[in-house]
Amino acid sequence: MAPRAFLVTATPPTTNGDLHVGHLSGPYLGADVFSRAQRMLGHTALYASGGDDHQTYVVTTAQRLGLDPVELAARCNEEIRETLALARIDIDAFTSPDDDYRADVRAFFTDLYRAGKLERRTWTFPYCATTGRFLLEAFATGHCPECLVATCGAICENCGHPNDAGSLLFPTSTGAAADATEPREVEILVLPLEHHRERFADFYRERAATMRPHVLRFVQEMLARPLPDFPVSYPAQWGIPVGIDGFEGQVFNVWAEMLPGLRVMSETARARRAPDHRGDVWAADSGYELVQFLGYDNTFYFSLAHLGLALAHGGLLTPTAIVTNEFYHLEGSKFSTSRRHLIWARDLVGKYGADNVRFHLALDNPEHQVSDFTEAAFTRSVRTRLHAPLTALAAALAPHTGRPAPAGPGTTALLDRYRDRMRRAYALETFSLRQAAESTANLLALLAARAEQDPALAAEGVRVLAEQAAPLLPDLAAALAERCAAVPRGTVPRLDGLISHPL
Numbered sequence: 457m458a459p460r461a462f463l464v465t466a467t468p469p470t471t472n473g474d475l476h477v478g479h480l481s482g483p484y485l486g487a488d489v490f491s492r493a494q495r496m497l498g499h500t501a502l503y504a505s506g507g508d509d510h511q512t513y514v515v516t517t518a519q520r521l522g523l524d525p526v527e528l529a530a531r532c533n534e535e536i537r538e539t540l541a542l543a544r545i546d547i548d549a550f551t552s553p554d555d556d557y558r559a560d561v562r563a564f565f566t567d568l569y570r571a572g573k574l575e576r577r578t579w580t581f582p583y584c585a586t587t588g589r590f591l592l593e594a595f596a597t598g599h600c601p602e603c604l605v606a607t608c609g610a611i612c613e614n615c616g617h618p619n620d621a622g623s624l625l626f627p628t629s630t631g632a633a634a635d636a637t638e639p640r641e642v643e644i645l646v647l648p649l650e651h652h653r654e655r656f657a658d659f660y661r662e663r664a665a666t667m668r669p670h671v672l673r674f675v676q677e678m679l680a681r682p683l684p685d686f687p688v689s690y691p692a693q694w695g696i697p698v699g700i701d702g703f704e705g706q707v708f709n710v711w712a713e714m715l716p717g718l719r720v721m722s723e724t725a726r727a728r729r730a731p732d733h734r735g736d737v738w739a740a741d742s743g744y745e746l747v748q749f750l751g752y753d754n755t756f757y758f759s760l761a762h763l764g765l766a767l768a769h770g771g772l773l774t775p776t777a778i779v780t781n782e783f784y785h786l787e788g789s790k791f792s793t794s795r796r797h798l799i800w801a802r803d804l805v806g807k808y809g810a811d812n813v814r815f816h817l818a819l820d821n822p823e824h825q826v827s828d829f830t831e832a833a834f835t836r837s838v839r840t841r842l843h844a845p846l847t848a849l850a851a852a853l854a855p856h857t858g859r860p861a862p863a864g865p866g867t868t869a870l871l872d873r874y875r876d877r878m879r880r881a882y883a884l885e886t887f888s889l890r891q892a893a894e895s896t897a898n899l900l901a902l903l904a905a906r907a908e909q910d911p912a913l914a915a916e917g918v919r920v921l922a923e924q925a926a927p928l929l930p931d932l933a934a935a936l937a938e939r940c941a942a943v944p945r946g947t948v949p950r951l952d953g954l955i956s957h958p959l
């Protein structure tokens with residue numbers, strides 16, 4: 457198979473807090489395992505993300521905590537970087553917006569505007585005199601016009617459908633009295649998504665095999681009705697000022713900013729991982745395949761808004777795959793920073809070690825359906841499906857350590873089956889953290905059960921597991937590989953003392 461090149465992104469996290477376990481189980485772990493696996497298979501993979509500092513949620517959280525939003529974002533960027541490193545997320549770039557970033561974003565939209573791809577629209581925004589803010593994003597609360605749940609402005613976390621000042625039901629100004637608003641007309645910049653309808657339909661027909669089913673269903677729901685205009689600018693102070701005449705007092709919609717923003721982050725990743733590649737990896741002809749990992753609630757932005765911007769631009773990569781995850785709940789309800797119903801990723805990883813956490817989050821991954829984290833289920837699965845078989849395997853092989861145990865053809869065939877299943881779990885079209893963890897746990901259980909009768913299978917099985925499970929369990933795989941390398945091939949390695957965080 458010819459080597460492929462993948463540009464992998466995980467949604468830039470809002471820098472109003474550190475990552476909790478729900479965040480970690482989603483795009484950050486998925487994109488990491490995918491990128492590591494592609495490199496293991498001989499392909500190139502760049503993994504990029506960065507702090508999403510210009511979200512209005514940074515402002516509302518800073519206000520709640522009595523902090524300066526600039527300081528809050530800077531602190532959270534550092535915390536998130538540390539947490540990713542603790543969880544062994546091998547990301548090539550996690551950048552924060554700087555002056556060059558802001559200039560690139562502004563240039564991207566100024567060019568689109570000059571090329572006639574963006575249009576002026578007069579929108580009516582409720583304006584809150586108490587807070588001095590227009591009701592958008594985190595500054596607005598109400599109910600989703602699609603699925604009716606309570607939501608903030610712009611996007612519904614529950615169904616993923618967009619809303620705006622005109623469609624959000626019962627809008628109120630966050631942190632102010634319900635009757636504090638008055639309507640004001642503002643001329644903003646929009647991308648008319650309806651103009652791209654035919655190309656969206658063709659695009660998702662052609663790429664159906666590499667899109668998660670929930671993405672296809674969402675796009676069908678959206679295409680069943682007229683597509684909305686996507687606001688590229690809005691009246692707010694927090695973000696990147698538009699800098700085009702007639703749009704004073706406006707910044708770029710932070711979700712529009714994300715597309716050129718990811719392009720800047722990817723350039724940093726390229727400089728680190730592929731310094732010999734010439735030119736923009738985000739150019740349509742770069743040879744890279746774009747693979748985007750995101751929580752389902754961000755689907756609208758990636759599947760239609762960003763794709764619409766890329767089609768309007770005409771020279772940009774479009775996603776080969778959009779890999780969504782569903783919500784990961786905690787003890788039966790949503791993770792919530794404001795209600796303090798959460799477990800910080802750094803606390804869980806600090807207490808139990810990165811590999812144990814990665815193993816369980818993969819095994820229990822909310823890849824197609826909501827899943828539920830409990831610490832009891834976590835310790836049970838790690839103890840019974842990872843530690844117990846490893847301990848049994850080490851004990852069974854101990855008397856054979858250093859002895860020759862050459863693998864027969866039956867062993868080779870059995871382990872090829874495992875290798876095939878892992879390749880399928882790591883492949884773009886069939887990527888599945890659950891399958892990778894499940895197949896690895898099943899092999900481990902088999903090796904432990906058969907080790908006494910068949911030390912050759914156990915010895916060779918451990919060698920293959922060390923190679924195939926490395927994207928998922930990097931530390932354990934490295935330790936196993938080291939033990940295997942310490943003896944000649946076909947010899948039983950020493951396997952005691954491999955569990956770094958016993959439960």
Ligand SMILES: [Zn+2]
Binds near residue numbers: 615
């Ligand atoms: Zn909804």
